[in-house]
Amino acid sequence: MLSFTPYSYPKSHSVKEILLSSLTAGVVVYLFLIIFQPFGTENFHHPYKYLILFPYTLIFGAAFFISSLCVSRFDEWNLVSELLKILAILFLGSVFSYFYNSLFISHVPLSFENYGYMFLYSMAIGIPTSSIYILSRYIYLKNSRENISEDIDSISNPVNSTKAVLTISINTTELRVAEDDFLCIQSMENYCTLYYLDNNTVKKLLLRISLSGILMQVQTQTIKRCHRSYIVNLEKVKSLKGNAQGYKLILPEIDFNIPVSRSFISVSIPQLQKLYISYYSSITEA
Numbered sequence: 004m005l006s007f008t009p010y011s012y013p014k015s016h017s018v019k020e021i022l023l024s025s026l027t028a029g030v031v032v033y034l035f036l037i038i039f040q041p042f043g044t045e046n047f048h049h050p051y052k053y054l055i056l057f058p059y060t061l062i063f064g065a066a067f068f069i070s071s072l073c074v075s076r077f078d079e080w081n082l083v084s085e086l087l088k089i090l091a092i093l094f095l096g097s098v099f100s101y102f103y104n105s106l107f108i109s110h111v112p113l114s115f116e117n118y119g120y121m122f123l124y125s126m127a128i129g130i131p132t133s134s135i136y137i138l139s140r141y142i143y144l145k146n147s148r149e150n151i152s153e154d155i156d157s158i159s160n161p162v163n164s165t166k167a168v169l170t171i172s173i174n175t176t177e178l179r180v181a182e183d184d185f186l187c188i189q190s191m192e193n194y195c196t197l198y199y200l201d202n203n204t205v206k207k208l209l210l211r212i213s214l215s216g217i218l219m220q221v222q223t224q225t226i227k228r229c230h231r232s233y234i235v236n237l238e239k240v241k242s243l244k245g246n247a248q249g250y251k252l253i254l255p256e257i258d259f260n261i262p263v264s265r266s267f268i269s270v271s272i273p274q275l276q277k278l279y280i281s282y283y284s285s286i287t288e289a
Contacts, residue, residue, distance in 0.1 A: 240252045
């Protein structure tokens, strides 16, 4: 039997990925409506029938986008959280669909009873499509974990032995990454995602190790923990935004910002200031 609760679940961090997923979700709903024509849709005859059904694509796509954008701020995410997000999407979609159907298609009076029918319709459409979406992403993550050792082998040998090299031991496997190529680490429960550069291309690798376990192996003068879920190479930080209530570090190589917890501000921010002072001094002297 599968136990879904303890497993972390892949969550979109970039707006571009969220937008693409939202468009896909909307198109899937539209295809479901025109192919299977449920809830009496086959008896609805109109010269612009498929055009009238198209707004449901925008409705469910927008609901998916809004919900995914809101949850992208959370650090920890698992299958139960994803299921709750799907329910929120179906709820939002049913509300927007109800108003669209009542005001522009059926022209029936607004009532809680009529909305109840729309909510059931939305659930009937959303549950099978959402199940396919959730299981496919879950299987993808599960397979990624099973292939960790194969991915590690591809970066085990550093390109340039003259560079400072970080050595990370995971069970019986050992991987080495040049310190200059190290970007950051993001944790998800007992797994960490390592972001690094390989020939100036950003790569990421899922590792089965806790953040505290990997921190002891990679921490240097410039590689520090800045959040309960993040380790960052401070030399790769090009700018930061926010204030003492909530700083975010910006690395141009990755498409998401790295938060800095209050408890780590006293460690991270002064060191960043030293790096910037040293950097600008070298430019001035040159």
